[in-house]
Amino acid sequence: MQSALAYAVHHLSQPLTIEVLADAASLSPRHFTRVFRAETGQSAALLNDR
Numbered sequence: 001m002q003s004a005l006a007y008a009v010h011h012l013s014q015p016l017t018i019e020v021l022a023d024a025a026s027l028s029p030r031h032f033t034r035v036f037r038a039e040t041g042q043s044a045a046l047l048n049d050r
Contacts, residue, residue: 001025001039004032018044 007024008016021044022032036044 001035016047018047021047 004021004025004027008021014020018029018032022029025032025035027035033044036042
């Protein structure tokens with residue numbers, strides 16, 4: 001998750017979809033959503049709403 005967050009910080013001007021962040025974290029999108037929820041307590045789906 002740390003690699004996805006680091007990626008996000010350095011690419012704020014680009015769309016940060018679940019797929020993009022999952023790739024940055026070397027996870028599948030499905031696994032990324034699970035890890036994101038476990039670590040933040042929130043759904044990763046909100047990332048696609050922005």
